[in-house]
Amino acid sequence: MAQDLTMKDGDTPMFDVVFDVKAKAVGKMRAEMTVEAIQPFQSVNHLAIDEGPFQGGEGTAPTPLEFFLTGLAGCLMVQIKSFGKKMRVQIDGLDVQLKAKWEAHKGVHVPYIGAPVSFDIMVDVDSPASEAEIQHLVKAAQLGCFVEQTMSQVNSIGHSVRKSGGDWVALD
């Protein structure tokens, strides 16, 4: 019988991962971020996004989708390497290709509605381990990759809005 890789060992989390991002819009489309890791380690990084002329930006930094896709591919890669060590699967080389597609549909009450179409990841591993071990490792890495796990469920994203220093209002 195939192992159920999603089986959890106990109910208590091993560790929490908590981030706090503060971002300010500057210029046409550019935004500057302070990204603070709060758990399980502490760090502060500064990142900026922009859009190119297609979206009215000035191209001073990569676009949000480029950051998102870099996060997705990178998350799986570090998980393969990290879990490879923990599971004693030697990884001598690792190349990943990620193809992503979305559609924008014209809305009746909004300018357009984004719709994800497909995400395909090709994992090219150089290793003395067996094919079965590599496949098990990649499946395990998917479960350990927080970005893939986020994309594999419906997430309720809370939104609050405040206008000109007024009261915060939670959106439906």
Add this chain to the structure above:
Amino acid sequence: MAQDLTMKDGDTPMFDVVFDVKAKAVGKMRAEMTVEAIQPFQSVNHLAIDEGPFQGGEGTAPTPLEFFLTGLAGCLMVQIKSFGKKMRVQIDGLDVQLKAKWEAHKGVHVPYIGAPVSFDIMVDVDSPASEAEIQHLVKAAQLGCFVEQTMSQVNSIGHSVRKSGGDWVALD
């Protein structure tokens, strides 16, 4: 009756968004990416991720989760500004805070399993528009933000694996 903002105007997409990312693992955890936009515009950007010592990396670049969260916050911000222009809602200032939390659960057959817990976005707008207009704009921007739309559905992510130049195998 409240407007259904998710209503689409016709079945044909206005435009497609297609990206192709190629990434190579270098060093302990670092990976270097070539991020190519294929549609609706063409561009090539180079980005790198790393992990800090907690994950066995060397901290030469931000982590995948930092890129992911920058993509999420940035996506909504550019959409608010872009849709603000299209919907004629003046935005004089825009600050966003994003709080994100995941848990890692100990697995039986894998080292751990990532589990998203919460994502909360606070949107602080300076604008002469009415509160209702701002709230409508932020709701519209959520629908136009490709990252939020991706996180709001279950995505099937395809994985293929190849070992040491052998044949490609599609994972279940």
